[in-house]
Amino acid sequence: MNAAHWHLALNHLPLILPIAGLLVLGVGFFTKSEVVKRTALFLFVVCALSTLAAMRSGEEAEEFVEELAGFSHDFIHEHEEAAERFALVAYALGALSLVGLWASYKRKGFARAIFIAAFPLAVVALWMGRETGTSGGEIRHTEIRETANQTPATPETQEAEAEHE
Template sequence: MNGAHWHLVVNHLPIIFPIIGVIIMITGLISKSEAVKRTAFMMFIIGALAAIAAMNTGEDAEHVVENISGITKNYIETHEESAEVFSILSYILGGISLIGLWASYKQKFFSAWITIISLIFAGVVLFYAKDTGTTGGEIRHTEIRENGNIPPSNNENKSYEDRD
């Protein structure tokens, strides 16, 4: 497996885990179950760890796709910038969730606030997750680009370094 393949294997996880975490957290709030809320915190923590894996495989993926015809440097850089913001936010959510997990186990008075804060922050993370996923998809999926499936005709024959 090459670098792009590894990136494709792990890059969906930092998006999926927070989605699952939000669903579980809402369930925990409705059922008033600390065990369910702790599970949601774990999903957010695992999502942060998955973001580390996705970021670590991104550079190798870039080296593979930069040599593919029709791939412009602009799409890769846009995705890379979006992924950096998303990963930082994922790490912060993971940190908040660690505090929430600890507060839940220790039955701290602020445990309920951490739960609400993590749920709201997870919404922010998911907003950036959507952007990162979309910009990543645009690299190879011309059909989701704003200009449809029209390939960048003036860039097809240029080398990666010379592209817009």
């Protein structure tokens, strides 16, 4: 497996784990189960770790992909910027979750506040992860780009447009 393949294999975890964690955390709030809420925090920690792995493999994949013909550096750069923003949120969610796990096990009074704070932060991570995933997909999958529904400019269409002006 080359660097790009590793990145493609790893990059889905940071996108899926916030969804799973949010679902588990919601069940934990509904059932008032400390164990279930701790499981959600554990998933958020794993999300942060998988984000680290995806970021590392992404740097190596960038070097590999830039050597291939037909790839736009602009799309790669946009994806990299989105990934860096997402990573900061994922790392913050992971750190908050570690503190929350510790507080929950030690039965600290502020553990409930951390469970509550983790929920909106995970929603933000999920949204930013979607943005990152979409921008990454646009590197190779031209059909999902915003311009995909536009007719490509050909010499004939350019002539026709020039005649109408």
